Amino acid sequence: xxxxxxxxxxxxxxxxxxxxxxxxxxxxxxxxxxxxxxxxxxxxxxxxxxxxxxxxxxxxxxxxxxxxxxxxxxxxxxxxxxxxxxxxxxxxxxxxxxxxxxxxxxxxxxxxxxxxxxxxxxxxxxxxxxxxxxxxxxxxxxxxxxxxxxxxxxxxxxxxxxxxxxxxxxxxxxxxxxxxxxxxxxxxxxxxxxxxxxxxxxxxxxxxxxxxxxxxxxxxxxxxxxxxxxxxxxxxxxxxxxxxxxxxxxxxxxxxxxxxxxxxxxxxxxxxxxxxxxxxx
Numbered sequence: 001x002x003x004x005x006x007x008x009x010x011x012x013x014x015x016x017x018x019x020x021x022x023x024x025x026x027x028x029x030x031x032x033x034x035x036x037x038x039x040x041x042x043x044x045x046x047x048x049x050x051x052x053x054x055x056x057x058x059x060x061x062x063x064x065x066x067x068x069x070x071x072x073x074x075x076x077x078x079x080x081x082x083x084x085x086x087x088x089x090x091x092x093x094x095x096x097x098x099x100x101x102x103x104x105x106x107x108x109x110x111x112x113x114x115x116x117x118x119x120x121x122x123x124x125x126x127x128x129x130x131x132x133x134x135x136x137x138x139x140x141x142x143x144x145x146x147x148x149x150x151x152x153x154x155x156x157x158x159x160x161x162x163x164x165x166x167x168x169x170x171x172x173x174x175x176x177x178x179x180x181x182x183x184x185x186x187x188x189x190x191x192x193x194x195x196x197x198x199x200x201x202x203x204x205x206x207x208x209x210x211x212x213x214x215x216x217x218x219x220x221x222x223x224x225x226x227x228x229x230x231x232x233x234x235x236x237x238x239x240x241x242x243x244x245x246x247x248x249x250x251x252x253x254x255x256x257x258x259x260x261x262x263x264x265x266x267x268x269x270x271x272x273x274x275x276x277x278x279x280x281x
Contacts, residue, residue, distance in 0.1 A: 007123045009075070010048035010242050011149075013040035014127035014137065016055050016105055017065040017079070018086040020267060022227060023100075025093065031227075031266030032068045033088060035153055036126055038231035038267040039238070042257070044073050045271055046239050051075035051122070053115050055108055057085030078115050080108070094223040094262075107132055120144050123242065126234075129163055129172070130154040138166035149238055151230075152178035160185055171195040171241070173234045197237060197251070199230050204255050207247060216251040219259040219280050228267025233258030236277075256280050 015036030022029045037052060044050045052074055056062030062085040069076045086105040091098050109132045111119075119125055119140055124147040127137055134150070141148040148166075152174030163169065164185045172194060174182070179198045182189070186208065189196065196208040204218035236257035240250025256277045264270040 007121055008049070009051050009118065009122040011040065011043055011124040011126060011238065012051045012053060012118050012122040013037060014053045014108070014125065014131060014133055016086050016107060017052070017069065018088050018102075018105065019061050019065065020227065021087060021089045022225065022265065023089070023091045024225065024265065029265055031269055032065055033228065033267050034086070035151060035231050036128065037069070038228045039126060039235045040074055041069070041072050041268050042232055042235035043239060043242075046235070046274060048239065048242060049075075051078065051118055053078040053108070053111075053118060055080045055082055055106065057081070057083050057104065059085055061085035061087070075118075078118055090227060092225050092227055094225065097226050109133070111136060116140070119146070122146060124149060124170075124238065126150070126238070128153055134162050135165075138162075138168050142168040147241070149173070149234070151234065152182065153230075155181050164188055167192055169194045171197060171237065173197050173199065173230065173237075175199050175230065195247075197233075197254070199233050199258065201226070201229070202259075205233070205251060205258075207251055209247075214247075214251075216248075216255055218255050221259045221263050221280070223262040225265045226262045227265070229258045229261045231267055232261035253277070 013036040016034055017037045018034040020031045020033030040050045040052055056065050058081050066076050084104040087103045089100040126149045129150045129152055147170040148168050149171050155178055160182050190210045198206040202218045204216045207214045233254045236254035237250050240253050
């Protein structure tokens with residue numbers, strides 16, 4: 001097993017930055033987005049060293065997305081510029097959101113040597129469970145003792161085998177519908193010491209481990225837009241894990257971050273300090 005003594009990054013995210021186009025009660029609004037990208041940006045804001053591997057278009061949208069990530073401090077060196085930038089169209093109310101359609105989202109299907117260098121020099125990697133690179137990343141994570149975090153967004157009951165075959169997943173994030181789709185393999189995953197976090201909106205979250213299930217209550221806020229709340233929640237939990245917090249503190253912090261993410265439009269249009277997040281009661 002290869003283990004690097006020096007890690008250049010706390011976490012590398014794999015996924016395409018997107019333009020989120022929201023149809024709200026106040027009209028159409030546009031924000032930078034992308035499920036993995038949202039989480040990575042928040043972790044960078046919390047003070048971690050981050051990088052993204054993915055693709056944007058050779059267009060004005062792609063240029064804008066890259067510039068925004070550069071301003072945030074995320075390393076964008078390994079983001080390709082090809083074709084058209086991904087766009088996600090969403091209707092949203094304070095209570096719920098629904099994706100209308102996604103355009104031009106073409107995930108990477110092959111890692112280059114330079115991409116591998118980034119991954120191998122990171123403490124953690126984050127990507128979707130349905131990403132074409134998922135199998136490759138689980139193998140690399142195991143070889144280099146890298147913590148692997150994954151989201152169930154887009155998962156179906158018919159494509160859960162990759163999760164079961166991997167022995168390296170640290171934590172899986174999903175909402176009730178998504179976790180329900182992996183119910184038949186849940187026990188097998190827990191036996192491999194994978195943690196599963198089920199987000200429940202205002203109710204908080206449930207943590208499944210091989211020791212049982214524990215619930216953590218949510219926080220009541222004046223919600224405006226739930227876009228990106230799950231991504232923010234994941235950032236809160238991953239931050240706790242990187243900092244060496246226990247599970248109770250990490251889940252509580254994740255609930256704080258997830259709740260506050262619903263108080264403004266867009267997945268990450270407002271920057272919050274750690275002090276502001278913890279002040280939520």
